[in-house]
Amino acid sequence: MGVGLKIGSPKRNKRLQTGWEGFFPYYAGFPELFVRDILESAELRDDAVILDPWNGSGTTTYAASQLGLKSIGIDLNPVMIIVARARLLPPSEADHLRPLAATILAHLRESPVTLTDEDPLLAWFQPAAARVVRSIEQNIRRTLLGSMTKSPDGIHLDRISGTAATLYVALFAACRRLAISLRSSNPTWIKLPKADDDRLDPTAYAIAHQFAKNVRGMSKALAAKQLEEEINGAEFTAGASTIQLSDTATMAIPENSIDFVLTSPPYCTRIDYTAATRVELAVLGPLLKMKPRDLGRRMIGSVQVPEEAIKMDKSWGPTCSSFLAALKKHPSKASDGYYYKTHLDYFNKTARSLIRVTEALKPGGRAIFVVQDSYYKELHNDLPAILTEMGARQGLSLSGREDFHLRSMSDINPGRKTYERPTGATEAVLCFVKTNKAARTTPRSKKGVRRVRSRRR
Ligand SMILES: C[S@@+](CC[C@H](N)C(=O)[O-])C[C@H]1O[C@@H](n2cnc3c(N)ncnc32)[C@H](O)[C@@H]1O
Incomplete structure (x- = not known):
């Protein structure tokens, strides 16, 4: 692989999700081993700073911290900020978790909360159950959120302590577990109950029990991690990590301050x-400053039509331009309306974010992107090629690429297809180096780009 990096499979592997790792089973993450291999083989200086501008569940920041490297993780979803913070909890904190959970649960009876009619938990739970979940949440807040997190302009979730974040993750997991009957065929997706009567109605005991069980499990897994580190005799100092709640397109990372970027942008x-x-x-x-619907609109990959009109920009490169032109002309319903607009929004946000990421990178710094292609009907949305062209415009030169073939459910069970297109998807690991100059024209030639064999898995 180009630039001498060890590139393993970026596909998540269930077998690797045990112990502490098993508590962070979030969507679209790449495995810790994949990140660790890359960071170890990158031979970074001790003072190097790693950035993941779409940090999600925080695999990059976690692996970097395990290797004693400094890292910054950015994400716009507050849930992901909490998950990524919790993942960084030092094993030495294992002993504190259970007594804290016991205190939080003991306060349940002493200080019951009154729910407001607008409480979003009421969309999922019957009022009595929603009140118990909110009481646990409020007790975590009261017990663990200090002056660093609370400030006159509201709560800064990205300053939450690792312990508080871990207890929030235990509560998230309890709610997911209690909502198991609402799971769809996609295991990460929980369907909102359609009618009030369909809302979940677990007993107070069931909710408290599930929360306490998760905390116990997390504490045990963390203690086991500590024991493993002691047995391996690793003189281990975790690298400092900063997790920031921010939009990548407007993130406040100083120019030329980052040595290495490792990320997977929204597909x-x-x-x-x-x-x-x-x-x-x-x-x-x-605790949220923005309504979930507004948050959804700001995300890259939003399924809502953007409020402002966006025009296609030639600087997104020829592959993007021809894909968008074909999509607009597609005869299927809403292609030239809803779908064209949401795709424009996607590329506009991605291009703006890429500019910020490139600015943050030091000249000569490397950036690794894990990107998946997709199809709109039969039209190939070749995201790896599009990002390569966008990167070249901004001074990110492709130094290597490795492709992995992903099987999809339709590979296993082909069924009737409406549109001609290959099955599965290609997940590409793109390796860039920041050059001093941004290219004026997008290079069409792939000269200098080593295409490494495509692997099936
Ligand atoms: C493919 S996931 C990253 C997964 C990550 N590699 C992991 O291991 O969990 C993409 C992430 O981008 C975040 N995201 C989407 N739009 C964003 C934006 N405008 N600014 C910052 N983060 C954004 C999503 O919340 C999501 O967590």
Whole structure:
């Protein structure tokens, strides 16, 4: 692979999700081993700073911290900020979790909360159950959120302590577990109950029990991690990590300050990245500065039509331009309306974010992007090629690429197809180097780009 990096499979592997890792099973993450291999083989200086501008569940920041490297993780979804913070909890905190959970649960009876009619938990739970979940949440807030997190302009979720974040994750997982009957065929997706009577109605005992069980499990997994580190005799100092709640397109990262970027940008597959975390967002309801619907609109990959009109920009490159032109002309319903507009929104946000990421990178710094292609009807949305062209415009030169073939459900069970297109998807690992100059024209030639064999898995 170009630039001498060790590139393993970016596909998540269930077998690797055990122990502490098993508590962070969030959508669209790449495995820790994949990140660790890359960071180790990158031979970075001890003072290097790693950035993941779409940090999600925080695999990059977690792996960097395990290797003693400094890192910054950015995400716009507050749920992901909490998940990424919790993941960084030092094993030495394992002992504190259970007594804290016991105190929080003991306060349940002493200080019951009154729910407001607008509480978003009411969309999921019957009032009595929603009140118990909110009481646990409020007790975590009262017990653990200090002056760093609370300030006159509201609560800064990205300053939440690792312990508080871990207890929130235990509560998120409890709600997901209790909502198991609402799961769809996509395991990350929970359907909102259609009618009031369909709302979940677990007993107070069931909710408290599930929360306490999760905390116990997390504490045990963390203690096991500590023991493993002691047995391995690793003189281990975690690298400092900053997790920031921010839009990548406006993130406040100083120019030329980052040595290495490792990330997986939101895909253009009509995934609403907030919808997969709707229950968690309901738990965080009183702490959110933005309504989930507005948050969804700001996400890259939003399924809502943008409020402002967006025009196609030639600087997005020829592959993007011809894909958008074909999409607009497509005879299927809403192609030239809804679908064209949401795709424009996707590329506009991605291009703006890429500018910020490139500015943040030091000249000569490397950026690794894991990107998946997709199809609109039979039209190939070649996102790896599009990002390569966009990058070249901004001074990110492609130094290597490795493709992995992803099987989809339709590979296993082909069924009737309406449109001619290959099955599965290609997940590409793109390796860029920041050059001093941005290209004026997008290079069409792939000269200098080594295409490494495509692997099936
Ligand atoms: C493909 S996921 C990243 C997964 C991550 N590599 C992991 O291991 O969990 C993309 C992430 O981008 C975030 N995102 C979407 N739009 C964003 C924006 N405008 N600014 C910052 N983050 C955004 C989503 O919340 C999501 O967590």
